Amino acid sequence: MLTEHLDVLVIGAGLSGIGAAWRLRHERPGIRYAVLEARSSIGGTWDLFRYPGVRSDSDMYTLSYPFRPWRGTETMASGASIRQYIRDTADEAGITGHIRFNTRVLSAEWSSVAARWTVRAAVGTDPQPQTYTCDFLYSCTGYYDYAHGHEPDFPGLADYTGRFVHPQFWPEDLDHTGKRVVVIGSGATAVTIVPAMAGAAAHVTMLQRSPSYLTPLPATDVVAQGLHRVLPARAAYRAARVKNILLAQGFYQLARRRPERVRRILRRFAVRHLGDPAYVDEHFTPTYQPWDQRLCVVPDGDLFESVRQGQASVVTDHIDRFVPEGIRLASGEILDADIVVSATGLSLLALGGVTLSVDGEPVDIPARMTYRGVMLGGVPNFAYCIGYTNASWTLRADLSSRFVCRLLTYLDRHGYASATPVPPVGGRRRPLLDLSSGYVQRGVDRFPAQGERDPWIVRQNHLREAFTTPRADVSRDMTFTRRATPAAPADSTLEDIAP
Structure with a gap:
């Protein structure tokens, strides 16, 4: 089987991967690229999750791509709508044909001699891995483990005679009509x-160990609708x-x-929705x-309304x-349930579980430091995409993809073959993800750390990064190697180090 060589390989055809491919096509015309997708369809997270009510928890004006305005009327869109939006974006931009499902x-x-990555991938049920090579590798796999959700060890689970399900693997045949449902979790x-589930179920109980902050937001953005009435579509968007x-x-x-x-405001x-302060x-x-953990959005206060109407309750x-x-329960109370949904959180996985090595040395991801929240110290021509924890994922994802395109342009302009971030010596290391949520704390040690100064820190501030990232010096704290010329020996490179 022939090895296919690309200028850039993107891993993942979800919201981030399709956005990255769009940026590559439009900012690097003529580039040879492919998107490697483990699943059989586009959508990533939005193709994986199919549980009742699945939707965004960020508004669609900021979760959608800046280059393709959201045209729906929902502020918090359904998972199916988002999935179709991503697919339509890929189709319209000519990206779908570049995806290897x-x-x-x-x-x-990574080989420093060849200045390229050799990527091995499992294709379908073929026992023989497919090999690709590329000059630059861009991981857009997010940070969820698609194969395994978080599942606590519940005592006595084998004794339970009802249906036990995890939202990450929602069964298509599950009918909750007229059933007593317990949902474990508060995220x-x-x-x-x-x-x-409350409308069709006999009753739904949300069982939580401790509460979470909820913030009701309108299901439709009346200000946005007003802007669309007086401004051209793109200007209104x-x-x-903004x-x-x-x-x-x-x-x-x-x-x-x-x-x-803020605690008082949320209370x-x-x-106001429940009418019961106690x-x-x-x-x-x-x-x-507030914001030690991510706030949970409830469109039009739908959860509160279900509780107020007696369709649901909280324990x-x-x-x-x-x-x-x-x-x-620990109190001795028994919650009768025909169906138990274990919404106990997700498991995190760095880089989609891909193992990296540089010149034969394995890359220990947790030991590395993140460069601008996009690259890894000491790893050449590699980038990864992780969005904000306090704002829409796409806001940061798009900034990351634009940075990658700028770096590729810089390499071409100066005749460089590779760029490697050079981490600072010493200094304090901090977790990449700064939330106290259980799912973050369980998996944060699988990710690179951040440092104390630019460009080794990740700022959860889009207003600042929207100004600084497009203007960031791509050569700062970066080592470059030049492309080999015909006159030079095959095993020699010239090295430039930018301060």
């Missing part, structure tokens, strides 16, 4: 599933996008600087501060064990 990348090996997945960025960043900064004030929202204090008042307690009829 059912191709799961296993490993990537974004749980608060989405509960109101989505941009204005709505408005939402400013509101989200402003609220985040307020939460970090005046957490008690007032909950009391219930709010018991089930919707966390012990941590704050610990699980003692599963019993045949349901779950016995």
Whole structure:
């Protein structure tokens, strides 16, 4: 089997990967690229998750691509709508034909002599891996483990006689009509599933060990709709996008600087919807501060409305064990359940589980330091894409892809074959992801660290990065090697180091 060589290989055909491919096509015309996708279709996370009510928890004016405005009316769009949006973007831009489906990348090996990556991937059920080579490798796999969700060891689970499901692997044949449902968890997945199942189920109980902060947002953006009535479509989209960025960043900064004030604001929202201050204090008042963990969005307060109407309820307690009829709590109460949904969180996985090596030496990802939140110290011609934790994923993902394109242009302009970030010696190391959420804390040690100064820190501030990243010096703290010339020996390179 012949080895295919590309200028750039993108791993992943989800929201980030399709955005990266779009940027490569438009900012690097004529580039030879391919997108390697482990699944059989486009969409990534939005193709994987099919549980009831799955939707975005960021507004679509900021989650959508800046180069392809969102045309839907939903502020928080359904998973199916987002999946179709990504697919339409790929089709319209001519990207779909460059995607290699059912191709799961296993490993990537960098050779400094050849100045290229050798990438091995499993294709379908073929036992023989396919080999690709590329000059630059860009991982757009996000940070979720698609094969395994987080599953606590529940005592007595084998005794339970009902249906037990995980949202990440939602069974198509599950009918919850008229059933008693218990959803374990209090994060974004749980608060989405509960109101989505409440209408048809006999009753839905959200069982949580501790509360999370919920923030109700309108299901439709009336300001954006007004802008569309008075402005051209693209201008209205941009204005709505800027408005939402400013509101989200402003609220985040307020939460970090005046957490008690934000706690009071969120409590007032909950009391306004439920009309029961005692219930709010018991089930919707966390012990941590706002934005220590990501806020959970409830469109039009749908979860609160389900509780207020008696279709759903919240129980704050610990699980003692599963019993045949349901779950016995630490308090001794038994929750009867025909269906239990374990919305206990996700598992994190760095770089989609791909193993990297440089000149035969394995790359220990947790030991590396992130460069501008895009590259890894000491790893040539490699980039990865991770979005914001406090704003829409795409805002940062698109900045990362634009940086990659600028770096590729810089390499071509100066006749360089490779670029390697050179990490600082010593200094304090901090986690890449700065949330206290359980799913982050369980997996943060699988990711690179960040440092104390630019360009080795990751700022969760889009307003700042939207200005600085497009203007960032791509040569700072970077080592370059020149392309070999016919007159030069095959094993020699010239090296330039930028301060």
